[in-house]
Amino acid sequence: MMMNGEATTEADLFLNCTDMSVLERQRAHLNNYNHHHPGFFSNSSTINCGEMDGFLASAGLDLPAIYGDTTVYSDARLSASQGNITTESGNFKKRKFGCVETETKVCNEKKKMMMYREVVVDEEEEEKSKITEQSTKNIMKMKMKNKAKKEQNSCSNDSSKVTKDSQKTDYIHVRARRGQATDSHSIAERARREKISERMKFLQDLVPGCDKITGKAGMLDEIINYVQSLQRQVEFLSMKLATVSPRLDFNIDDLFTKEAVSDPMMNLPNTVMPPHMMVNSGYPHDLVNSGYVDFNPMQQVVTSSDPLPCFNNGQASSMWDSDVQNLYSSLGV
Amino acid sequence: MVDSLFPTIDTTDDVASPESRRKRRRISETSKEAAESSSEAQRINEESSKRWRTNRVQQIYASKLIEALRRVRQRSNDAGKITSVAREIRDTADRVLAASARGTSRWSRSILAARVRACLKKHKKAKSKGTRKPRKDTAAERRRVEKLPAVERKLKILGRLVPGCRKVDVPNLLDEASDYIAALEMQVRAMESLAELLAAAAPPSTTLTRP
Numbered sequence: 001m002m003m004n005g006e007a008t009t010e011a012d013l014f015l016n017c018t019d020m021s022v023l024e025r026q027r028a029h030l031n032n033y034n035h036h037h038p039g040f041f042s043n044s045s046t047i048n049c050g051e052m053d054g055f056l057a058s059a060g061l062d063l064p065a066i067y068g069d070t071t072v073y074s075d076a077r078l079s080a081s082q083g084n085i086t087t088e089s090g091n092f093k094k095r096k097f098g099c100v101e102t103e104t105k106v107c108n109e110k111k112k113m114m115m116y117r118e119v120v121v122d123e124e125e126e127e128k129s130k131i132t133e134q135s136t137k138n139i140m141k142m143k144m145k146n147k148a149k150k151e152q153n154s155c156s157n158d159s160s161k162v163t164k165d166s167q168k169t170d171y172i173h174v175r176a177r178r179g180q181a182t183d184s185h186s187i188a189e190r191a192r193r194e195k196i197s198e199r200m201k202f203l204q205d206l207v208p209g210c211d212k213i214t215g216k217a218g219m220l221d222e223i224i225n226y227v228q229s230l231q232r233q234v235e236f237l238s239m240k241l242a243t244v245s246p247r248l249d250f251n252i253d254d255l256f257t258k259e260a261v262s263d264p265m266m267n268l269p270n271t272v273m274p275p276h277m278m279v280n281s282g283y284p285h286d287l288v289n290s291g292y293v294d295f296n297p298m299q300q301v302v303t304s305s306d307p308l309p310c311f312n313n314g315q316a317s318s319m320w321d322s323d324v325q326n327l328y329s330s331l332g333v
Numbered sequence: 334m335v336d337s338l339f340p341t342i343d344t345t346d347d348v349a350s351p352e353s354r355r356k357r358r359r360i361s362e363t364s365k366e367a368a369e370s371s372s373e374a375q376r377i378n379e380e381s382s383k384r385w386r387t388n389r390v391q392q393i394y395a396s397k398l399i400e401a402l403r404r405v406r407q408r409s410n411d412a413g414k415i416t417s418v419a420r421e422i423r424d425t426a427d428r429v430l431a432a433s434a435r436g437t438s439r440w441s442r443s444i445l446a447a448r449v450r451a452c453l454k455k456h457k458k459a460k461s462k463g464t465r466k467p468r469k470d471t472a473a474e475r476r477r478v479e480k481l482p483a484v485e486r487k488l489k490i491l492g493r494l495v496p497g498c499r500k501v502d503v504p505n506l507l508d509e510a511s512d513y514i515a516a517l518e519m520q521v522r523a524m525e526s527l528a529e530l531l532a533a534a535a536p537p538s539t540t541l542t543r544p
Contacts, residue, residue: 014360192504199507205513220487222508227494230517237524238423241402244531301408 366416378511385515394433395523401425424448430520438512443497 197234200219204210207226213219384390405418405425427444434441478486491506492498495513498506 117465195504196507199378199504199511203507203514206511217483217487220484220491223514224487224490224494227491227510227517228513230514230521231494233521234517234524235419235423237521238426239415239419239530240528241524241531244528253541286429296371 345500378508385512385519390433391519391523394429394519395527397432398523398527399428400424401429427519430516432514434512437515439498439509440496440513441499441516447496 189258200216203223204213204219207219210219210222254255402422402425428448431444431488432442434440436445457495481489488503491510492501495506495509498509501509
């Protein structure tokens with residue numbers, strides 16, 4: 001099961017988690033339940049409870065030590081947050097006593113713990129050095145990006161929404177980023193924006209003259225201009241080729257021979273080949289690599305080429321049509 | 334012959350390119366399953382742009398282009414005005430470019446599919462779907478369109494420029510655009526060198542007298 005698999009890794013990382021107040025409160029709460037309501041847990045999912053304890057145990061955490069002592073963690077912030085626990089634990093307990101009477105709530109608790117553990121996992125994977133409040137932002141972000149844990153995402157989304165509301169009433173709350181909302185929506189929004197900006201950066205490298213420009217609108221302008229100019233260039237070159245190409249029929253093979261003679265160094269394997277076979281040799285190589293069906297008709301066309309390449313019109317057009325049909329089928333449309 | 338079309342390109346890419354292309358496909362597949370980190374997406378983008386710069390791709394494109402152009406000449410039979418021939422040549426070049434893309438990008442599939450659809454329509458003699466319903470040019474509509482934020486307007490324009498990308502969402506549109514730009518650059522380079530070669534091969538005096 002997912003949770004068990006993650007326990008060991010989470011455990012180690014859990015120790016390094018910066019802001020322990022929420023987790024500690026949760027653990028405190030669970031332990032309260034353990035101590036004060038043993039029957040409750042036994043009635044509801046003992047499996048859950050067992051797993052939770054299993055997590056905490058495998059985490060190497062000494063449960064009583066967490067909310068009792070400050071010596072377990074050397075992080076200064078923890079000790080500060082310890083105070084929070086003691087002051088809020090009263091309200092905490094009150095709320096929990098009232099609400100947690102259903103199995104589902106326990107599940108949510110557990111999943112919240114899971115969420116935070118994952119959060120820690122992701123954080124540690126990404127930035128081990130930055131143990132600040134800032135890092136929790138990344139935690140939430142990385143977590144939302146993590147598609148492998150979708151179901152937990154959905155549950156944690158609900159929990160984060162719930163907990164955000166409960167922030168004002170001293171309920172368990174998600175660690176808020178500095179000056180940013182913790183909505184699941186805004187986090188997803190942020191991830192989406194990052195994706196877009198990263199692609200824009202790549203386009204910036206691709207399009208010349210985009211380095212100076214900042215802002216999406218200006219860059220998009222440049223990109224549009226560049227694409228239009230490239231397309232215009234293609235049109236112009238095709239017109240140029242149209243004027244030049246009446247000679248295409250006659251001269252191409254001559255050109256081939258000329259180039260072959262003057263340029264013996266070729267990049268194709270088995271380079272010792274007559275010119276009209278030169279193009280042919282390129283194809284099988286690619287066929288082997290890609291299995292592209294389209295190459296076959298073209299290959300036939302090339303092999304039939306002679307120093308005087310005059311195809312029949314019918315042959316050419318039928319070749320092209322068969323080519324197109326092959327393409328059609330190969331595309332699987 | 335085809336090598337001379339791209340003399341300046343580094344030839345060391347040639348050996349690595351088939352493997353890199355296979356690797357790229359595998360990488361793109363795995364990336365879809367796993368969580369996509371920023372570095373990985375960038376690597377894919379870089380590989381897609383490098384794909385269009387490898388010698389192998391350029392050789393393939395050049396040779397296919399030559400063959401296709403030859404067939405165009407045959408089929409057009411030295412017909413009519415240069416502009417129509419030019420259009421045919423451009424369409425052919427675009428199709429060859431799309432074929433070189435091997436169906437990995439949306440714009441290439443759209444170009445090829447458009448041609449296939451035209452062929453089928455010719456066979457079936459069906460009514461052409463080219464006529465799109467023109468958007469009502471009312472003032473309200475125009476106001477609504479202009480009210481869209483500037484970035485969105487430009488994204489729409491970009492979607493119209495890249496073939497087959499009108500209704501694509503923004504990140505994919507940007508991906509397609511970058512691939513399209515890289516491919517277009519290669520196409521321009523190939524056609525330039527081809528035109529240069531052909532023009533240099535023989536004096537162009539005879540062509541100027543054509544009607």
